Amino acid sequence: MKVLSVASEIVPLVKTGGLADVAGALPAALAEHGVEMRTLVPGYPSVMEAIGKGTKVHAYPALFGGKAAIMRAKAGALSLYVLDAPHLYDRPGGPYGQPTGSNWPDNWKRFAALGKAAADIAAGRDAKFVPDIVHAHDWQAGLAPAYLRHGAATAPSVITVHNLAFQGQFQADIFPELGLPPEAMAVDGIEYYGGVGFLKAGLQYADAITTVSPTYAREIRTPEFGMGLDGLLRARADRLHGILNGIDITAWDPQTDLELAGNYSARSLKPRAANRKAVEERFGLDHDNDPIICLITRLTWQKGVDILAAEFDAIIGAGAKLAILGAGDHALEGALLAAAARHRGRAGIVVGYDEALAHLMQGGADAILIPSRFEPCGLTQLYGLRYGCVPIVARTGGLADTVIDANDAAVSAGSATGLHFAPGRGDSMLDALHRAVALHREPEQWQAMQKRGMKADVSWNRSAGRYAALYRAVLAGGSGA
Ligand code: ADP
Numbered sequence: 001m002k003v004l005s006v007a008s009e010i011v012p013l014v015k016t017g018g019l020a021d022v023a024g025a026l027p028a029a030l031a032e033h034g035v036e037m038r039t040l041v042p043g044y045p046s047v048m049e050a051i052g053k054g055t056k057v058h059a060y061p062a063l064f065g066g067k068a069a070i071m072r073a074k075a076g077a078l079s080l081y082v083l084d085a086p087h088l089y090d091r092p093g094g095p096y097g098q099p100t101g102s103n104w105p106d107n108w109k110r111f112a113a114l115g116k117a118a119a120d121i122a123a124g125r126d127a128k129f130v131p132d133i134v135h136a137h138d139w140q141a142g143l144a145p146a147y148l149r150h151g152a153a154t155a156p157s158v159i160t161v162h163n164l165a166f167q168g169q170f171q172a173d174i175f176p177e178l179g180l181p182p183e184a185m186a187v188d189g190i191e192y193y194g195g196v197g198f199l200k201a202g203l204q205y206a207d208a209i210t211t212v213s214p215t216y217a218r219e220i221r222t223p224e225f226g227m228g229l230d231g232l233l234r235a236r237a238d239r240l241h242g243i244l245n246g247i248d249i250t251a252w253d254p255q256t257d258l259e260l261a262g263n264y265s266a267r268s269l270k271p272r273a274a275n276r277k278a279v280e281e282r283f284g285l286d287h288d289n290d291p292i293i294c295l296i297t298r299l300t301w302q303k304g305v306d307i308l309a310a311e312f313d314a315i316i317g318a319g320a321k322l323a324i325l326g327a328g329d330h331a332l333e334g335a336l337l338a339a340a341a342r343h344r345g346r347a348g349i350v351v352g353y354d355e356a357l358a359h360l361m362q363g364g365a366d367a368i369l370i371p372s373r374f375e376p377c378g379l380t381q382l383y384g385l386r387y388g389c390v391p392i393v394a395r396t397g398g399l400a401d402t403v404i405d406a407n408d409a410a411v412s413a414g415s416a417t418g419l420h421f422a423p424g425r426g427d428s429m430l431d432a433l434h435r436a437v438a439l440h441r442e443p444e445q446w447q448a449m450q451k452r453g454m455k456a457d458v459s460w461n462r463s464a465g466r467y468a469a470l471y472r473a474v475l476a477g478g479s480g481a
Contacts, residue, residue, distance in 0.1 A: 217242030283348025
């Protein structure tokens with residue numbers, strides 16, 4: 001079975017978050033289930049550099065305002081289609097925004113073009129790979145199912161929601177330029193609250209919808225988490241599936257990770273001490289036995305970073321040390337920097353994006369705190385499990401699905417892998433941190449919890465099988481249920 005995955009970011013070429021990890025890991029994971037997956041990505045500078053020459057499989061004299069081409073190319077182990085469209089993608093800054101941080105004003109063109117190219121590949125532009133299914137990720141690929149439905153290709157589509165908060169909403173006046181028939185601008189098409197909704201279009205037109213955890217799949221059908229799309233998601237509930245993300249267990253392996261000062265396994269955690277010391281040094285923390293709690297995150301409201309800032313002094317008072325790596329909201333950055341300055345030796349923050357440091361922190365900190373208000377799946381708790389960095393998580397979305405809380409029953413049954421607290425609640429988070437500090441004072445219990453987490457299966461094995469089964473069901477004309 002041939003599947004075209006369509007994604008706006010992919011590890012190791014371009015990454016702003018978990019979507020990139022997933023897009024990068026899926027093809028290899030699916031290969032073991034008889035799925036040949038190629039991924040269509042925009043030709044950002046980092047992508048063009050990585051692919052070298054490539055083979056042109058289709059040329060557009062004019063695609064949303066300029067010449068463009070679809071290139072077939074390889075980058076390492078990844079089999080790609082790259083939409084080479086310099087007028088849309090050859091720019092400095094991130095994949096979605098200018099170096100100043102604000103979104104590119106023509107993002108609708110940049111990602112409509114991606115959806116159009118996906119539909120064109122599905123229509124057979126490259127005779128070597130005519131996909132049976134198109135798998136679109138997030139709003140940036142949301143128009144692919146719309147172009148498919150209104151175009152020449154017959155391939156069905158699947159859309160995966162990695163975060164419902166990002167919807168790709170634009171003014172209605174872009175509609176005539178999208179090249180879709182007039183009937184598409186309707187409630188059962190791409191129209192969304194009087195404008196055009198890219199994610200809405202994908203959810204409407206796709207043959208199946210997935211999101212990245214079973215709990216989030218339930219949550220987004222409620223007004224509290226549905227962000228305006230819960231009605232549509234309820235209406236399509238029979239097509240909506242929660243499939244947990246896995247992680248790349250080769251890139252994230254404490255036994256071989258080159259970013260670590262000491263490699264280790266669940267059999268012997270001893271060499272972990274060298275990483276712990278390195279984390280203390282990097283963040284200017286005291287060398288003592290108090291637990292190091294780390295955060296590796298976008299600094300945003302979604303991630304509950306404001307709750308962290310509000311409870312900062314109380315967390316330090318509870319006997320924990322904090323090591324924070326993150327970038328994002330400038331006000332939150334400032335609040336955390338000021339708080340860390342108040343607690344020299346007890347808290348440190350590195351502002352920025354640093355993949356190598358993220359590995360070291362998972363390999364050296366005692367726990368990772370994830371206070372998200374909502375979390376579709378979350379990857380950092382999975383890395384934490386694999387690295388013996390005990391996850392302390394808000395009980396929401398994929399966090400609830402992947403971490404087993406150390407309540408009394410779980411501790412006595414020997415099944416706990418982390419700690420839970422109520423999302424959005426500073427008092428509940430503090431309570432969990434107090435429990436963590438107390439558990440950490442019992443090294444045998446703590447280590448047992450670390451080791452259990454390290455043995456949990458966080459690979460793509462099971463989930464890749466579920467995607468493969470879903471593709472087969474969709475191809476057979478079913479909902480995939
Ligand atoms: P989201 O996609 O919502 O940001 P996830 O937990 O799904 O959250 O994925 C975040 C990914 O980005 C993880 O791989 C995490 O390690 C990484 N990450 C986040 N912030 C940073 C940072 N400042 N430096 C390095 N890696 C980061």
